[in-house]
Amino acid sequence: MNSQLKSFLVLLTILGVVLALVGITYVNLRISEEYPTGTDFTSSWESARRWVQRGETPYFGDFSLPLSSMLFLAPFGLMESLEARAIWMTLLEVSAILLGFFSLRLVKWKVSVFKAGFLCVFSLFWYYGLRSILSGQISLIVAVLLVLSIYSMIQKLDIIAGLCLAVSLIKPTMAIVLVFFILFWSISTKRKEVVWSFLLATLALILASFALFPEWLVDWFIQSANFIRDSRSLDSPLSILANSMPGLSKPMTIFFYSSIIVYMVIEWILVMKKDDRWFLWTAMLTIVISNLAGYRSGIDHFVLMLPVIFLILQAWESRSQSNRQFLTILVCLFFSVGFWSYFYFTDQIFSEPLWVYFVLPVFCLMGLWWTRWWFIRPSRLYVEELAQTIG
Numbered sequence: 001m002n003s004q005l006k007s008f009l010v011l012l013t014i015l016g017v018v019l020a021l022v023g024i025t026y027v028n029l030r031i032s033e034e035y036p037t038g039t040d041f042t043s044s045w046e047s048a049r050r051w052v053q054r055g056e057t058p059y060f061g062d063f064s065l066p067l068s069s070m071l072f073l074a075p076f077g078l079m080e081s082l083e084a085r086a087i088w089m090t091l092l093e094v095s096a097i098l099l100g101f102f103s104l105r106l107v108k109w110k111v112s113v114f115k116a117g118f119l120c121v122f123s124l125f126w127y128y129g130l131r132s133i134l135s136g137q138i139s140l141i142v143a144v145l146l147v148l149s150i151y152s153m154i155q156k157l158d159i160i161a162g163l164c165l166a167v168s169l170i171k172p173t174m175a176i177v178l179v180f181f182i183l184f185w186s187i188s189t190k191r192k193e194v195v196w197s198f199l200l201a202t203l204a205l206i207l208a209s210f211a212l213f214p215e216w217l218v219d220w221f222i223q224s225a226n227f228i229r230d231s232r233s234l235d236s237p238l239s240i241l242a243n244s245m246p247g248l249s250k251p252m253t254i255f256f257y258s259s260i261i262v263y264m265v266i267e268w269i270l271v272m273k274k275d276d277r278w279f280l281w282t283a284m285l286t287i288v289i290s291n292l293a294g295y296r297s298g299i300d301h302f303v304l305m306l307p308v309i310f311l312i313l314q315a316w317e318s319r320s321q322s323n324r325q326f327l328t329i330l331v332c333l334f335f336s337v338g339f340w341s342y343f344y345f346t347d348q349i350f351s352e353p354l355w356v357y358f359v360l361p362v363f364c365l366m367g368l369w370w371t372r373w374w375f376i377r378p379s380r381l382y383v384e385e386l387a388q389t390i391g
Contacts, residue, residue, distance in 0.1 A: 021090060028093075029086035040300075041136025044069075045084050048077030051213065059219035064227050065138070067209040067216040069170040072141060085136065092133045095140040096124045096303070099147060103307035106151045106280070109314040119310070122332045127339035128302040128360065137300035142171045146178055147307055150283050153182065153194065154276045162197025166205060174301045177290035178283065181268060185279055188272040237357045238293045257293055264289045281368065281375050284308045288364045299352060305364050309335075312367035315374060335360070 044065070047058035052074050058067070072091075076084040100123025104116060111119070123129055132140050149164035165182060168175040179198075186194040209216050238260070242252040264286065271282040287304050294301070313331060317324040339356070 021094075024093060025086050025090045028089040029082065032082055032085045032089070039135055041085060041088050042081070044073050044136075044138070045076055045081060045088075048073040050077075052077035057213075057215065057219050059216075059223040064220070064223045065170060066172065066220060067213055068167070068205040069138065070212075071167070071170065071205075072138065088136055089133055092136070092140045093124060095144050096129045096133065099123055099129075099140065099144050099303065099306055102144065102147045102151055103310045106147060106154070106307050107311040107314045109310055109317075119332070122336060123306055126306075126332070126336040127356070128299060128335070129306070130340075132300045132303050135300065138171055139174055139300040140303055142168050142174050143304040143306070146175060146304060149182065150280065150307075153186075153191070154280065158186075158191055158193035159197040162194045162199075163201045165194075165198045166201035169202065169205075173294065174304070177294060178286050178304075181283065181286045184268060185271060185282075189279075235298065236293055237291070237361060240354060240357055260289055260293050278376050280311075281372060284311055284364075285368050288361055288368060292361045292365070299356065302360055305360055308364040308368065312364065312371060315367075315371040319374065 040062075043062040046061060047063035048070060050056040050060070051058040051070065058070070076088055079087070097120050100120040101116075103123070104111065104119060124133075129140070145164045145168040149161045149168065152158070152161035152164065161182070165175075165179050168179065183195055183198065186192075238256040239253060242249045242256055245252055267282050267285055271278050284307065287308055291301055291305060309331065313328045316327050320327075
């Protein structure tokens with residue numbers, strides 16, 4: 001193939017992608033006109049518009065993200081509401097597909113082009129992904145940044161990993177636990193570039209925020225304090241479970257949280273100085289636990305569990321001698337067609353029963369426990385592994 005033909009094919013591909021994005025945005029515009037989509041994005045858009053066009057504090061209403069989130073939100077403050085919502089949906093849809101692509105690469109799941117396309121489409125239309133797109137949450141962008149940081153770590157692209165970690169803190173409640181774990185493991189394995197690039201990028205974002213809006217930190221703290229004050233619970237699956245027993249909610253909350261945090265800390269200690277495979281498994285476990293027990297870990301955060309699903313299915317297909325595709329198809333249909341069918345036939349499209357907060361994290365936790373013994377292949381008991389690691 002000569003250079004002219006290659007250049008023509010590249011140009012044709014770029015043109016096709018641009019046309020596809022324009023078409024998708026047009027569809028999103030029609031959807032936004034007909035249906036009340038992007039409700040969570042509306043408050044962010046209003047905050048960005050107040051700040052960009054009138055120089056007022058963005059911290060009013062429901063907006064409680066750090067000012068660094070305006071790295072993504074500020075351009076939409078220059079647009080009208082309907083157009084901003086449609087383009088934002090397109091950005092989230094692209095993020096969902098990228099999340100599926102990088103999740104496949106992360107777990108090293110070798111699949112055909114057709115199957116890769118199917119799994120990327122699944123990442124767009126499964127319940128938790130599509131729900132985040134329709135509500136306009138920034139969580140899909142954060143999920144891509146976090147998965148890309150883990151992937152960069154495994155590829156030894158430490159500076160990129162640190163940069164992605166720093167930017168992912170545009171939504172701290174979603175990213176902070178995983179960021180802390182990655183930095184912890186990086187220190188234990190002497191991956192200094194990850195730590196330094198993270199710290200420098202974080203410092204740069206903070207200084208840029210002060211330069212653009214000096215009062216942002218005080219306003220953000222006040223807004224966050226108001227949210228904490230008004231919250232009745234920790235808003236996590238574990239707190240929901242504890243609150244289902246009103247007479248025992250306080251002791252059960254303490255028991256659930258202390259148990260799962262102790263378990264996570266043990267796994268963190270065990271992974272110190274270990275290889276990339278062990279690091280990947282523990283990162284996936286940290287994602288699941290942070291969604292089970294994290295503060296304000298809502299449904300939109302659950303998109304970060306997509307690579308966990310892929311890791312479990314990849315492990316299943318690697319071990320299965322027959323019908324290896326069956327579980328993959330069943331799981332994908334369950335979390336997409338199954339979920340949406342339930343909401344459609346029960347007329348609960350705009351409500352979320354409590355079970356949707358438990359099905360995915362429980363599936364992922366059980367799947368990770370199953371894969372641990374094959375993925376890590378420990379030769380000793382937990383106590384022996386822990387003693388050797390500490391020693």
